[in-house]
Amino acid sequence: MIIPILLALFLSIIHFFFESYAHHLKKIDFSFISFSSGLFITYIFLSLFPELLTGHSLLGTNVFFIALWGFILFHILEQYVFKYIEDDRNKLKGIIGVRTSAFFINHVVLGLALVFFFKTGKITLGYFSIVPIFSHILSSSLIIEHLHHRVRETLLGRIISSGSLLLGAIIGSIAIIPGPIYYGLFAFMTGVLLYIIIRDTMPTFKQGTPKYFLTGVILYILLLFVESIIV
Template structure:
């Protein structure tokens, strides 16, 4: 029930993030920059150490279909980063060819949403099957992912305009619940969980930084810094 409550929180973020109009505009909202900082802090303080533990699992207990990755847990993190970087480049190129307020082509939209749906399935599954179990771990993971989804949703709204509000947020919400349901009925090996965490780690880093780095966003470095080191301090104090 606690993991379902966490999943419900993440669904609420998807469904209502578009109504938080005070977060829109340029320069970038301090709240969004702080949320990005929190997400990055969670990656570096919690997920990267879990990748290191996963690397040892790959080395000691590699089995098919993960045998090839016996010495390459970090390659999965790189793969997550590269996959989402490629998707962003594709979307931005198509976006630049369109009038300012036009929706992106349906094919590009569905490719983007499908990739984030896989992302959400992984997050939903990890609500139940993280390498570090327990209520405290669940709370910190859910808070970090909720703020991360808030950042992602504003980026997706900017890319896809009305189509994301009409369709995208519902698809992502459903994907998250599918991942949670899979976690209830399907239990995979520790190696597979490590692989999911590694891929997710690279994806989170890319998806946060792509929202913070572009100059035209006029991001708030002080807010990002506060979010990153404030959340890191909380995690380290546990």
Template sequence: MIESTAQVAIIFGLLAAVVHYFSDRIREYKKYHKELLSFAAGISLTYLLLFLLPELYEGVQELQKLLFLFVLFGAVMFHIVEKYIYQHKKKKKIIEDLSAVHAVSFFTYHFVIGVVIVNLLNRDALLGALFFIPIMTYTAIGQVSLKEIHAKVTEKKLVKLFLASSTLIGIIEAVFIQIHTKVFYALLGFVAGAMLYHVMRESIPSEKEGNALFFLIGAIFYTIIILLMWSI
């Protein structure tokens, strides 16, 4: 792996760790939260439909139709975990266990994101950057953060720091341990499924919430960036 690429990946990981750790504080500034959430949703959906899914389609040559099972798994896993937690969040007997499950799923998802970032950067620096931007905007502005994980899990600073560093840990692992192309596309499919769920379920404001103009601006903004990359 080229040293400069590893350095860029680690910088991305450090930025992700900082954003994760302070994401709850970022959300305390609610004045423009709806506008920013709509903007982030526009970016995420545009990236997902115009870039990530077409990129994922190349993996069909490696995994054939099995690839889409990983996409399904990513979406289903997060739906089941979060739905079950929210349905039982008032039951004290199991809340700690459920919160631990949520913490594990949080760490796993962002660890995989770290691995994917490194492998995308290995292919092209722009691929990694295009992937990193919507991930970070969603993390900073979206509704799912470390604050959503029960206080019993994150009240210890070392545990919170460990969870916040999940992307960085995934990046460091991927820097030193290369994975097979089939494994990469399987992980990319998992991330695509989880991202699709998050964008459609949580990032896009429903009904009267959000701001359509900011959503459109985000979509147009990232469409232009992707089109510029296609022209390179």
């Protein structure tokens, strides 16, 4: 599984250096984030969800139940911070902590998913996943920049953040996981990713740019069309 690790390493290096420049892109970030959101939400619905159907043969309808709990648990965690931390300063720290941790887990999950496609013989999908993953990790850097730029001012913080994708790929490559457990984890990861993209990544109200969002959607559909021709 050297290829997905090399791909994850390449994306992690780009991520590391991009974080140094994220604060320079505030004037165009919502347009890019809208584009990335359209690309990634299409990736979830048209690539990740169909993979859950493969897991259905091993886990039955439980595979969708597991995906639901991935979504629910992250929602409950964020709501807990909002409702049960009374001090505004600590609440802000809690929200920043939850969302920064969510993006870290998000990137680990994407690293696992990248390896997953190669392990299950979906080589073309694995390569094509680079496009939505690439745009998503860049947009998540911009979002964290808006939340709190000091989160990643330290070298260690940048290494941990950018290395999370590579960490997920390494774990996925060396771990020997039975099929049912693999698809269970994949379902949970899909639920987590769906929550993150809807709650924390997609621009809201006036911040969003529909034409860029639709451009992202159309681009990934075109990529799938190209994939169908190649395969």
